Amino acid sequence: MSTTRFVQLLDLSAGLVLVTSFAALWLRRLVTVTWVIAVQGIALAAVAMVLGVHEHETELMLIALMVGALRGVVLPGLILRAVRAGDEHREVESLINVPAALLAASGLTLVAYATTRDVVALSSTPQVRALPLGIAVMLIGMLLIVTRRKAVLQIMGVLMLDNGIALVMFLGTSGVPLAVELGIASDVLLAMFILQVLTTRIRTKFGSTDLDQLRELRD
């Protein structure tokens, strides 16, 4: 793979990870947002794959396949089941409106670029220059968690936050040992299971997963 082709593919897949996080803020139907999160997982796997092919590391390519399967298929599938199980509104309910959320997200992107300027100045490889994208995805994931009312969407926010962390990890370290990646993956999977069980419990107990209604603690 030539260097320019590598840079282009890396920028394209890392850019796609960021664009999908904006799309997740923009779209209204829960099912569509879940699909977008799946695309984000695939794009993240593509970043790892491009890095792996460029550096001729079989282990990184293996990790890429695993990331694609977990974040592109398994986790969105789990979320999709939770969305389908919820009988209430299938539309996103947000504390701030869509244009405000999008503008806030572009502000967060700027913050990500501004805060990582010194890191980027240290070395000017294409990987490091794309690093702010990962930070931006993390921040947008947090925005999603803070502004959405549904528990399902907050799970998606957690997943997006984790996708951002993974992107920073791939770009910053060119991949960690397989053992570490396996540990992270099983952690995320476990967290998803716990959140899923929690959501189901909330729903059976209160009839909806609107977290704003959970204000008081009772025995």
Added chain:
Amino acid sequence: MSPTGVVVAVVQVILTVAVAPLLVGMMRLIRARLEGRVGAPLRQPWRDLRKLLGKERMVSANTSIVFSLAPLVLLASATLVAGMVPFLSTTSALDQVGDLFAVVYLLLLGTVFLSLAGLDAGTAFGGMGASREMTIAAIAEPTLLVAIFALSVSTGSSNLGTIVADTLAHPARAASPASMLAFSALAVVTIAETGRIPVDNPSTHLELTMIHEAMILEYSGPDLALVELAAHLRLVVFLGLLANLFFPWGIATTAQPLHLVAAAGAVAVKLVVLAAVIAVVEVFIAKVRLFRVPELLAASFVLAFLAVTVSFFLA
């Protein structure tokens, strides 16, 4: 300012004015055929313009000079932009005096005057149309500016001709993430600014959600002809910008007659393809609710913003 540049600018204006109504006629014809109607012939918009120009000029007694001035300003600004934007050649004389800021603000000048004219007559419909147009323009104009700016960052110049020539010299740049983001942002702005579905419906009158038609409701006769011609011109200008900024192949970098003819053919093909795509897509989608339009435009603004960020930091 070289004499050949002046010739290029004049040829560009003449060709654009001649072609614009035909392109609109083609879009209407495609739409009619897909809906199972026979449709009006290709040159129907020209016939309409000629009919309107032959009519008596009627102006409401309640209007001020702004109302009479608006069609002239609208048409003049659209014509000037048609000469400035690199359609046939990157060597147009007007292109050297005006850059992307001049183009964007000349287009905005026309929009502002049309909105003022909508308010001027004091009718409810005109005011509604003007207020809606301003809501859209307030987000669409910065998006247009920022989207083209994303391209000018990698070129290092805000001159449209230089941007196009530079893209021609580096074809790989047309496929970069920044340019793809900017293209999608500019496509949404084009649809919003030219009043096509899903933002506005160009084929209906007296609908509660209309924007452009509400503003020009008070116009008749020759004034209406000027406004319509300017609207057609704006469509061609936006489509031409979209086509030549992102797919500049075929454009002449000199002012030789043979190159200009080839460039005219190339830009005609690009315009026809783009217009046909818009017309076909319009048949299959519905207009979005007016209150959702700012969401669509905010998304396009964010795309343009990302394009600038990406081209600034990644390039």
